[in-house]
Amino acid sequence: MSGLDEILTRVFGFADFRPGQREIVEAVAGGEDVLAIMPTGGGKSLCYQLPALEGTGTTLVISPLIALMRDQVRALRASGVAAGALTSGNTDEESDAVWRGLEDGSLRLLYMAPERLASGGMERVLRQSGIARIAVDEAHCVSQWGHDFRPDYLRIGELRRALGVPLAAFTATADEETRAEIVERLFGQDATPRQFLRGFDRPNIHLAFAAKDGPRRQILDFAAARRGQPGIVYCGTRAKTEGLAQALGQAGHAACAYHGGMESDARRAVEERFAREDGLVVCATVAFGMGVDKPDIRWVAHADLPKSIEGYYQEIGRAGRDGAPADTLTLYGPDDIRLRRTQIDEGLAPPERKSADHGRLNALLGLAEALGCRRVQLLGYFGEAAEPCGNCDLCDRPPETFDATEAVRMALSAILRTDERFGTGHLIDILTGNPTDKVRERGHDDLPTFGVGRAHDKRHWQAVFRQMMGRDLVRPDAERHGALRMTHAARPILRGEAGIELRRDAIARREGPVPRALVAEEDAPLLSALKAQRRALAEAQGVPAYVIFADRTLIEMAERRPRSLDEMARISGVGAVKLDRFGATFLKVVTGEAEEMHPARRKLAGRPQGALYDRLMEAQQRLARGVDGTDKPLSCASNTLSWIAERRPDSIEALARAPGLSAPKLDRFGRAFLDAVDEG
Template sequence: MTVPVGPAELARPTGTRPPAAEAGAEEVLRRIFGYDAFRSGQREIIDHVVGGGDALVLMPTGGGKSLCYQIPALVRSGTGVVISPLIALMQDQVDALRALGVRAGFLNSTQDVGERRAVEGALLAGELDLVYLAPERLRVEATTRLLDRASISLFAIDEAHCVAQWGHDFRPDYLQVSMLHERWPTVPRIALTATATPETHREITARLELADAHHHVSSFDRPNIQYRIESKKEPKAQLLELLRTEHAGDAGIVYCLSRASVERVAEFLVAQGIPALPYHAGLDARVRAANQSRFLREDGIVMVATIAFGMGIDKPDVRFVAHLDLPKSVEGYYQETGRAGRDGQPSTAWLAYGLQDVVQQRRLIDSSPGDAAHRRRLSTHLDAMLALCETVECRRVGLLAYFGQHGTQPCGNCDSCLRPPESFDGTIPAQKLLSTVLRLDRERNQRFGAGQSIDILLGRRTPKVEQHRHDALSVFGIGTDLRELEWRAVVRQLLAQGLLAVQGEHGTLALTEASAEVLRGSRSVALRREPARPLRSSTGGARGDGGAEGGGRTRAEGGGRARRGAAAPVELSAEAAPVFEALRAWRAASAKEQSVPAYVIFHDATLREIANRRPVDLATLAGISGVGENKLAKYGQQILEALAEFSG
């Protein structure tokens, strides 16, 4: 639901923004956003765009992408136009900017005629610093004529990976974005995304004609996130243990593959006393909006969702992202897990997956619309995801290598580093399994799923085994040295290594060309042994810099450093803890009164620093990271009054 805003209100910033002709990038950073130093790469990008150049920015979630177009829009003359697919979040994005004193508005299908005309009038009057547009509005001739009449400082193309068909989140409407350069060739463009492999990077460059632009590729590392992947046994029980033992009371996101599983998991968590809400495309739009609003505005809500939820979510204190089903691609997995820990505090990316996930994903690929090339791309994405799940190496090294960032050192903050898995020569188990699949196909002209092969190897005389006389096969009972759980791990890993394939509607197992090498003994197979118990998060895990997204007085240098070199967030002293909680309570009440998310007022990192330093006047408070002049004027006295209760 949008809030009606008239041209006069849009034109009236709540703070004192420096005129564009007088304010440089550093002054805007300090006065508007409350930070003294840019993060690595930001200054070069901003200077280039301020000077009228195009840019393509690949920067991880929480790395400060938004400032790379917000500051140039405030420094350059005219209005910055932001193309974004996040219609449901535009109101929150505008609220956050207006809280800083930035004159912002949006145009999308949620507005009535009066609201749209108010924003259009403010745009034409030069009374907006930034305006957000959904990409589909570029198809509307009235929109392009409106932009023709406006003074435009730049075009920002957010979530630019949506233009790439090779990528995981292609949006056909984003193809319209290529017309920006053709229609307004002198207006600088900046395309930004947190998720792009080298292939996706090249496709964005080609589709948006950005070959001559300034390209900035940050480290994709998120050192504060602990990556953990474990075998799926009882997924809901495993999830419940994670939440109760490590993330009690924390906000988080749980991703499921289907709408039905979203509903079941949300109901299960609620029955266990955990505040959980469902989110998927099958829900009524008003229910989805209400659930999203609660997640953004309330503390400790767990959102159970399909991948329809999450892009652009700016909630900084999401402490965990859990996947109960195998993601379709590493890009999707990276973007989804990246929604945790935007504030730099320790966070968990947890995934439980099993053999059935692989079979299901292969089935979806086989039945997907599109040509053979499209299905091959989907298979390539899935193969990479399986390889990440089954690696015996550092998860983070593999994840970063997928995005073209090679040569990094083991992180010390993933399950493979904290509890190194045992790797063993699995050639003989692989031969046993492949021989079983071969005999079912060759001797009986039959194909079955993994369960039947495993029953045969374990010597189980099930009705299905006896019905097909599989107990007469020479391989019957030769696999009793491994448990069923271990055999399922063997199947998964052979699938991941391309030594087995899943075919058909029922997910039957079939050999590949590479299988023959193993059966002949000319190729050995290394396998990962399942750990005896799941790993729990270490409280002393690596931490990020704790700063806000736009940069801070403690800089995050990036560059793929190992976790032990990451800067620590602001810690609370024993005396500061109750002050911090009092400030959070004040913030929650203020956010509720204004109907905005709490982070729009201040991030936790800012409140922590205030609690530790306890400024006694406005001048000292102004030196806190994240306190810009507009927020100082609006909230400064309230904060000092809250702190006064703890004086003496």
């Protein structure tokens, strides 16, 4: 076992690196300059935390938000790591402890906001403090075109040159243009840092979009199906965050609002609540973004369309960072599309930047109006090939489509015959033959297109126009108050050179994604008991619950049911320090709950089948970890073991009929289960 592997297991409690982490960790530990693009929740922080523990000196971490820094410091300290942060929220005692750690060389990680680099004498202090490397989180903040631009990030490059130490930059949001800007501003024009572009897929996140159809109700329904689970609702306006938070509160949820117009103390209070409370829902603008380090967010909903596909990807990526199942829902409508187009057109960016921004919005709208697997389309935008995922709304329920070529040509004709001067409502009145005062006053009831679409109702035409905007066939004209104008992409359809397929009545598809259980039904009571114990410890220590153990760790405890501290040590996320502090406490919960949880076993008590049930359980526990303890554990439900104990199958074919014994489980446990039956 290498030094890095030993630290990974001893301190962090992980048996192996996540895909893509090892190379980055080794490069950072080896003193290389690094730029790593990793998905949100892909384990970026470990890539600079672990190297900080292998070598000597202090790693300086530049991070954008106080809440993020404090959370990471608490989590590191809970694992026995000497870490500290210099923030405006520190008490005098906290700051004094950080300065002492820097002075005596015991501090391994020092977190600091970029704004602190502007304070007088900070560079001199850092030069004298044995800084070994600089790690930059959310490195895209150095890009002046990004909505997350932080001017003080521009000082980091100067600091690196002054200290003469390697730098590792990390972000989840960086297209090719932004990556080039990061390299230039943080590393220098002629620098060639080693770049890692890791897979963007987050297979545990369920992707879903829905056209707006009573959006408040849609959000309330989505939240109600996930009651008690922490979530974020992103909103386009400050007023909507407050309105939705109030509606959720009235519906019985613990909910609060968060936006940039709030006082800093009020925002900080929300951040603290979200970190500590298990089931809080935060309705927020994108101001609640960077720095959200809570690993067990179970769902993210967008009440309004995000600004770009990069923004969408980053925001949904805040769900399920622990690897457990998480859900998303993004609502959108024609008003969202008009707003986003207008924001781009009326902005101050140069034409080439506006064109790029329209392209990013087009990618997001294409994802919203996709006809096939959303994950295939999303990953394709980031340059990755994928197969249909089976974990998005379109894989769950493939949409019904229709040949919309004729309908789109009718709509385009109506736009052109009215000189591209009118919006969707007036155009639908023309197409459906509705002789409103506005239609008659302008003589539009005499147009050849008047009434040509009366075979379809208003709702159908609203869906057609929305999808035309989503496909960028038409755009709202900012100078004409949102009037639709045709784009070049529509010309082949209008001329009869190309056809188009659209989703039928997409607006009417009201069913939201069904929340998935974190564990099997029989393990749910134990998981609840483990969470209750975690909550009690967290409240007693004044730390967020996930600082004790992440959801993923408790899920594994509930599924594998360790019977000793040695077995507890093999649970992912249980490092040496946490095993010493919490292992015995959680072991009592596991063993105590396990006795109460197996009515199938109690039914067999005093009978020969009971002893066979126990042998089957022992065989399963022996094999669930795999040979080296690193495989993802498999386990069978108690009713599966009870069925085997009652029927005593004598062949693999007979065993395969056991309820819940899937092919992978049969392959893993089949022979051992038959041996246990033979022993009896």
